[in-house]
Amino acid sequence: MPPQVAAAPEVSLAEFQAARKVVSSFAYHTPLLTSRILSERTGFDIRLKAEIFQKGGSYKVRGPLNKFSHLTEEQRRRGVICSSAGNHAQGVALAAGVYGIKAVVVMASNATQSKVDATRAYGAEVVQHGLIWDEANEKAKQLVQERGLTYIHPFDDLQLIAGQGTLGLEVYEDFPQIDIAVVPIGGGGLISGVSMALKALNPKIKIIGVESSDGPGMKRSIEAGHVVTLDKIDCIIDGLRVKRVGENNFSIVQRFVDDIVTLPDKEIFEAMIWVMSHCKLVVEGAAAAPVAALLHGLIKAPSGSKVVAVLSGGNVNLDQLKGLKWN
Numbered sequence: 438m439p440p441q442v443a444a445a446p447e448v449s450l451a452e453f454q455a456a457r458k459v460v461s462s463f464a465y466h467t468p469l470l471t472s473r474i475l476s477e478r479t480g481f482d483i484r485l486k487a488e489i490f491q492k493g494g495s496y497k498v499r500g501p502l503n504k505f506s507h508l509t510e511e512q513r514r515r516g517v518i519c520s521s522a523g524n525h526a527q528g529v530a531l532a533a534g535v536y537g538i539k540a541v542v543v544m545a546s547n548a549t550q551s552k553v554d555a556t557r558a559y560g561a562e563v564v565q566h567g568l569i570w571d572e573a574n575e576k577a578k579q580l581v582q583e584r585g586l587t588y589i590h591p592f593d594d595l596q597l598i599a600g601q602g603t604l605g606l607e608v609y610e611d612f613p614q615i616d617i618a619v620v621p622i623g624g625g626g627l628i629s630g631v632s633m634a635l636k637a638l639n640p641k642i643k644i645i646g647v648e649s650s651d652g653p654g655m656k657r658s659i660e661a662g663h664v665v666t667l668d669k670i671d672c673i674i675d676g677l678r679v680k681r682v683g684e685n686n687f688s689i690v691q692r693f694v695d696d697i698v699t700l701p702d703k704e705i706f707e708a709m710i711w712v713m714s715h716c717k718l719v720v721e722g723a724a725a726a727p728v729a730a731l732l733h734g735l736i737k738a739p740s741g742s743k744v745v746a747v748l749s750g751g752n753v754n755l756d757q758l759k760g761l762k763w764n
Contacts, residue, residue: 445688448599448630450637456503456599457606463535464498464603467491469611469745474715479731480740484612486604486747489720493555495750496604496627497528497591503600504589505536513538518586520544520570520577523552523675524750525591530559541586543577545569549675552752569670570624571680592626593683602630608745609638616742619727621749622646622655622697624679625686631747632693643695645736647726649677650699658687659697674702676723676750698735705729709753721753 470485488496505513516539519529526542533540540561544553545568557563566576570591581588590597604627608615618635620628632644648656652672658664666681682690690697705722708729712720720728727746730736736744 445692446595446685447689448595448602448633450634452599453602453606453630453634453637457603459506460499460502460600460603463492463502463532465491466607469608472716475728475731479734479736479744481731481736481738481742481744483731484743484745485716485718486608486745487718488604489718489724489748489751491750493524493527493531493559494752495524495528495721496601497524497750498531499528499603500594500597500600500626500630501529501532501589502535503603504594504596505532505538507596508538508587512587516540516584516586517589518543518577518580518584519589519591520574521591523548523556524752526556526561526563527552527559527752529589530556530561534560541580541584543573543580545573545675549752555752569678569680590683592624592629593685595685598626598630598633598685598689600630601627602634604747605631605634606638609635612743612745613639614743615642615745617643617645617736617738617744619645619647619730619736619744619746621677621723621726621747622648622682622690623677623723625655625682625690627747627749628694629686629689633689636693643738644693645730646690646694646697647730648697648699649674649705649726650701652678652680653697653699654679654682655687655690656697656699658682659691663687672702674705674722676721677726698730700726700729700733700735704733708732712748718748719751719753720748721750724748724750
């Protein structure tokens with residue numbers, strides 16, 4: 438990352454702490470698990486932030502819980518809408534239930550069925566459209582105009598980012614010795630919040646983002662110096678499959694994230710199976726990306742460094758792994 442970057446929007450430590458009070462009234466403080474085998478394999482002292490045990494199966498409930506606390510009574514009465522690959526859908530549906538808000542969720546037509554079913558079970562109306570998040574998002578914006586709903590962006594929103602960043606506060610509370618946090622990147626909401634929260638507590642902590650090389654929207658944007666829209670995206674991991682990252686997220690990552698590494702879907706899926714086999718934890722593809730980066734030696738740091746890998750979610754459809762073939 439370049440040492441000098443343009444001013445980025447910023448969430449203060451006080452705002453993260455206020456968000457945590459809101460979020461912790463419903464969401465879990467998820468465990469930070471040790472992994473002897475991963476530590477031995479990499480030479481680092483590794484902890485796994487297990488958001489797989491979060492309500493809704495991922496970190497995504499955190500942001501909406503904080504966002505909805507800032508809505509006006511009129512906005513709550515009219516309802517909210519979002520677009521999602523799956524986890525944001527469940528997070529919005531769960532948080533909307535807490536606040537008694539009607540939620541409409543637009544999901545891609547090829548979204549993991551278990552995520553679609555769970556979102557409906559949490560009380561949201563589900564509309565399916567398109568094949569990737571960007572296409573579902575266009576439909577959501579159309580429905581905003583038609584129904585007068587309040588749009589809840591899945592990653593490019595500072596109040597949402599503040600909620601996601603409460604994960605970083607928990608990591609530091611449980612493991613203040615942390616040297617490095619390894620975080621997956623889709624649109625950039627999670628790494629935006631975690632990087633700002635951790636750097637506010639200790640600016641020396643390094644933040645490493647992990648993307649699929651089959652759709653590296655954030656890395657390409659950082660290299661270009663501005664947000665770019667990918668012409669083509671071959672990534673099939675729904676939590677990482679975004680053609681265009683958020684403007685706020687880009688600016689925050691440019692300032693607070695130390696490096697971004699990428700791996701192909703194949704290696705991320707292999708890490709997903711590795712975690713299930715060796716750590717006995719069920720993780721989805723995006724959650725396995727930080728472990729994949731560690732297994733493939735992409736995290737460059739002194740031996741013994743204290744590293745946290747964020748397991749962002751566990752809402753996996755195991756059928757997705759059947760019959761997958763790579764060259």
